[in-house]
Amino acid sequence: xxxxxxxxxxxxxxxxxxxxxxxxxxxxxxxxxxxxxxxxxxxxxxxxxxxxxxxxxxxxxxxxxxxxxxxxxxxxxxxxxxxxxxxxxxxxxxxxxxxxxxxxxxxxxxxxxxxxxxxxxxxxxxxxxxxxxxxxxxxxxxxxxxxxxxxxxxxxxxxxxxxxxxxxxxxxxxxxxxxxxxxxxxxxxxxxxxxxxxxxxxxxxxxxxxxxxxxxxxxxxxxxxxxxxxxxxxxxxxxxxxxxxxxxxxxxxxxxxxxxxxxxxxxxxxxxxxxxxxxxx
Amino acid sequence: xxxxxxxxxxxxxxxxxxxxxxxxxxxxxxxxxxxxxxxxxxxxxxxxxxxxxxxxxxxxxxxxxxxxxxxxxxxxxxxxxxxxxxxxxxxxxxxxxxxxxxxxxxxxxxxxxxxxxxxxxxxxxxxxxxxxxxxxxxxxxxxxxxxxxxxxxxxxxxxxxxxxxxxxxxxxxxxxxxxxxxxxxxxxxxxxxxxxxxxxxxxxxxxxxxxxxxxxxxxxxxxxxxxxxxxxxxxxxxxxxxxxxxxxxxxxxxxxxxxxxxxxxxxxxxxxxxxxxxxxxxxxxxxxxxxxxxxxxxxxxxxxxxxxxxxx
Numbered sequence: 001x002x003x004x005x006x007x008x009x010x011x012x013x014x015x016x017x018x019x020x021x022x023x024x025x026x027x028x029x030x031x032x033x034x035x036x037x038x039x040x041x042x043x044x045x046x047x048x049x050x051x052x053x054x055x056x057x058x059x060x061x062x063x064x065x066x067x068x069x070x071x072x073x074x075x076x077x078x079x080x081x082x083x084x085x086x087x088x089x090x091x092x093x094x095x096x097x098x099x100x101x102x103x104x105x106x107x108x109x110x111x112x113x114x115x116x117x118x119x120x121x122x123x124x125x126x127x128x129x130x131x132x133x134x135x136x137x138x139x140x141x142x143x144x145x146x147x148x149x150x151x152x153x154x155x156x157x158x159x160x161x162x163x164x165x166x167x168x169x170x171x172x173x174x175x176x177x178x179x180x181x182x183x184x185x186x187x188x189x190x191x192x193x194x195x196x197x198x199x200x201x202x203x204x205x206x207x208x209x210x211x212x213x214x215x216x217x218x219x220x221x222x223x224x225x226x227x228x229x230x231x232x233x234x235x236x237x238x239x240x241x242x243x244x245x246x247x248x249x250x251x252x253x254x255x256x257x258x259x260x261x262x263x264x265x266x267x268x269x270x271x272x273x274x275x276x277x278x279x280x281x
Numbered sequence: 282x283x284x285x286x287x288x289x290x291x292x293x294x295x296x297x298x299x300x301x302x303x304x305x306x307x308x309x310x311x312x313x314x315x316x317x318x319x320x321x322x323x324x325x326x327x328x329x330x331x332x333x334x335x336x337x338x339x340x341x342x343x344x345x346x347x348x349x350x351x352x353x354x355x356x357x358x359x360x361x362x363x364x365x366x367x368x369x370x371x372x373x374x375x376x377x378x379x380x381x382x383x384x385x386x387x388x389x390x391x392x393x394x395x396x397x398x399x400x401x402x403x404x405x406x407x408x409x410x411x412x413x414x415x416x417x418x419x420x421x422x423x424x425x426x427x428x429x430x431x432x433x434x435x436x437x438x439x440x441x442x443x444x445x446x447x448x449x450x451x452x453x454x455x456x457x458x459x460x461x462x463x464x465x466x467x468x469x470x471x472x473x474x475x476x477x478x479x480x481x482x483x484x485x486x487x488x489x490x491x492x493x494x495x496x497x498x499x500x501x502x503x504x505x506x507x508x509x510x511x512x513x514x515x516x517x518x519x520x521x522x523x524x525x526x527x528x529x530x531x532x533x534x535x536x537x538x539x540x541x542x543x544x545x546x547x548x549x550x551x552x553x554x555x556x557x558x559x560x561x562x563x564x565x566x567x568x569x570x571x572x573x574x575x576x577x578x579x580x581x582x583x584x585x586x587x588x589x590x591x592x593x
Contacts (some may be wrong), residue, residue, distance in 0.1 A: 020392045024406055030466065031409075033432045034421045049435035049446065050427075092317040099313030106303065111314055113583065118325050120579045122527030124548045125571035128335060128555040128564045129328030152324035155317060184309075213414040215530040220556060231416035235534055238420060245424055252417045259413055267405045270412070274471060275478040 038062070038250045045246045061250040068244075071251045073226065074233035075258070078212050081146050081229055085211035086204050088151040093158035093203070098188060100159075101166035112163070119156035123149060124216060134221050145221035146229075150214065154207040161206075161276055165199035166192065202273040205266050212259065230255035329572070335565035342559030354566035363542075363550075371526065371546040374461060378525040381465035383518055386472025391502075393473070394480045404474070411470035419534035422463035426450055450536055453543040460535045460544050464528055472517055479513030480506065516585060523578045527571075547571055 037045055039057035065071055100108055123130065130149055139145040169192060177187050193200065215231040222228065228236060234255065237248040263270065304311055336355070339348040358364050389407055393400060410418065425432050428448030437443045449459035487505050496504070507514075527548050532538065538545035538553060545553070551571060555564015 016392060016395065016397075020397070020403060023389055023392065024403065027407060027410060027466070027469070030418070030421045030425060033425045037424065046430055048429040049438050050430050050432050052432065052435060052439075092320055095313040096317035099310045103307065103310035105307045105310045108310075111318060113587075115317075115321070116583065116586070117579050118321055120523055120575055120582060121325060121329075122523070122548075122575065124527050124529045125551060125568050125575060126325065126328050126332065127552060128561055128568050129330075129332035130324075131556065131561075132331050132335070133324065133328050148324055152321060155321060159317065209412055213412070215414070215416045215534065219533075231414040231530070234414070234420055235416050238423075238534070245427075245430070248420060249424065252420060255417055256409075256413045260409070263405050263408060263412060267401065267408065270408065271404065271474055271478075274474050 034249050034252060038246065038253055040246070042246055061246055062254075065247055065250045065254065069237070069247050069251055070225075070228070070233060071230075071254055074228050074230045074251070075255065077143075077227055078229040078255075080143055081150070081218075082208045082211040084143060084147040085150040085154065086207045088147055089154050089158050089207050090200075090203070092151070093155055093162055094188070094193070097159050097162035098166055098192065100163050102171070112159070115156045115159050118153070121153075123153055127216070127220060131220060139221070141222055141224045141227070143227060146217040147211070149217050149221075150207075150211045154210050157206055157273070157276075158203045161199050161203050161273065162196065164276070165196050169195050198269065198272070201266065202269040202276070205262065205269050206273045208262070209259070209270075332565045332568045332572075335561050336569050338562045340561040340565075342556070342561050347562075350562070354563050358563075358566060358570070366542075367545060367547050367550050370457065370543070374457060374464075374528075374546050375522060375525045378461050378464050378468065378528075379518055379521050381461070382468040382472045382521055382525075383514070385465065385469045386517075387476055389469070389473040390476035390480055391506075393477050404477070407473055408470050410466050411468070415467060415530035416534045418463055418467050419531045422459070422466070423450065423535050426459050451540055453540050456536055456540060457544045460532055463535060464525065464531050467531065468521055468525065472521060475513060475517040476510065479510050479517075483509045512585070516582070519578060519582055519585070523575065523582075526574065526578075547574070 036052075036054055036057075038061045039054040039059065040051070041056065041058065041060065044051060044055060096111075100112060134140055134145050134149070137148075139148060173191055173195075174187050177191050182190070212229070213231065215235060218227075218229050218232040219235065222232070225236065230251070234248060234251055237244060237251065337349060337351060339350045339353075393403055393407075397403065424430075426434075426449045428434065428446050428451065431446075433449075434443070434446040438446070447455075449455045483506065487509070488501060491501050491505060526546075528546070529548055529552065532544055532546065532549050533552070536544040538549040547567065548571060551564050551567045554560050554567060558564075
């Protein structure tokens with residue numbers, strides 16, 4: 001390659017990374033605004049106009065937040081709700097997806113398409129009817145009031161994800177186990193599920209995030225503040241007249257840290273889940 | 282044995298008997314999908330029916346008395362100015378939001394496609410806004426746009442673009458823009474990731490051939506990338522349209538639909554009327570109208586998804 005060619009491709013690289021870093025910077029600005037504000041003392045956070053860089057950064061807010069807010073309770077509730085939703089969804093989705101992948105029966109296509117339609121049926125347009133169901137089932141103000149609808153709306157993704165994956169596992173494996181005298185349940189838990197790990201991880205991550213992030217169900221079905229999750233807790237800190245921005249933003253930072261850890265480790269699975277319904281190979 | 286053969290195998294006996302025999306032979310298959318099917322019928326199917334029923338009643342949330350009013354709610358809705366204002370506000374919210382997410386997502390994806398060092402890092406970083414609680418993103422944007430202490434005003438003042446702080450979210454003609462920016466920020470990563478996956482599935486040879494023919498970058502994008510990406514763009518924008526249409530958490534946390542209902546969309550109005558004001562019947566009628574929109578989207582999606590008689 002000539003020198004000029006080298007220069008041109010070098011220049012292109014610089015421009016490419018320049019644009020990428022610029023775009024990333026743009027997308028990260030809100031995080032900067034959030035995080036830098038939590039490092040300011042109370043006097044500075046209410047400075048007008050705002051200081052773009054904290055003059056005397058300190059982590060004081062991160063020491064105060066545990067006693068001044070219920071953040072620990074909210075994080076705990078978020079975990080209960082997310083884990084509960086994951087368990088319930090998987091208990092329903094695994095048998096259904098397995099059945100559809102291994103059998104041919106009348107109604108299978110209808111079931112799978114109906115499930116797909118549920119995915120588009122956003123809970124907010126259903127909220128009035130859902131309110132009725134939750135009250136009639138006596139679930140109002142229990143964790144289940146959030147877990148049950150969250151499981152229903154994550155079920156479609158789970159069924160399709162697992163169904164698609166189960167189909168790729170050779171039936172021969174299961175048949176040889178059956179000849180060895182393994183029961184149906186043993187075959188599922190000992191042979192099929194371990195092979196399904198990538199799809200399971202994608203399903204679990206998706207469901208966990210869905211339950212962690214949504215405000216609507218908690219806002220509507222839980223009035224007991226002892227059961228608030230992170231989004232609801234943050235929402236409750238927005239005051240009509242006064243808002244403790246410093247504490248609220250600190251709670252926000254704490255509320256997304258578990259998710260950042262999740263992203264760092266499971267990024268590939270999350271991406272696999274996101275693209276599952278939209279990009280066909 | 283094929284499905285049809287199996288079904289018609291028992292030629293004698295009534296349809297019902299044959300049906301029962303069929304279910305019995307396949308009982309394990311049905312038993313395994315039963316919990317999921319029953320659960321969805323109870324938690325999604327029943328509320329749909331209940332919503333339709335309620336929309337025909339006058340039903341205050343704080344009493345047990347329901348009065349049948351027929352189509353009165355619908356007649357009143359279609360004769361009200363609010364409804365048409367909501368349609369307009371929902372329309373601009375969806376169009377601007379989806380356009381912003383699509384363009385920004387495409388821009389990111391195109392730059393992430395090549396031989397990038399640290400692509401995993403970039404991809405993870407770009408993903409974050411999509412994966413954190415909407416309510417948190419909403420309060421952060423509220424803070425950025427704060428009339429006195431917000432960063433946006435501080436920057437605009439520094440650059441000399443404005444002379445005194447502006448209150449975006451308190452201004453009925455600006456507030457929706459202040460909210461849609463947050464929604465675009467949240468929805469962009471999904472588009473970027475989908476487009477990136479789509480771009481990576483385009484055969485590299487197409488570009489190599491074009492490069493040999495001396496096609497410029499823009500022409501390559503216009504005549505190779507866009508046509509190859511068509512179905513991915515179609516699905517992604519459709520999904521994004523649905524999600525933007527039903528976006529609740531962001532609007533509710535940033536403005537609650539105000540000021541003077543200027544940021545209310547159809548779904549925000551459902552919540553205000555049905556649950557906040559406790560007018561279940563009217564809220565249900567608005568929900569049914571929301572269903573119809575979603576139904577149209579769902580039909581388009583299913584048609585694209587099952588196009589060409591793909592095997593399920």
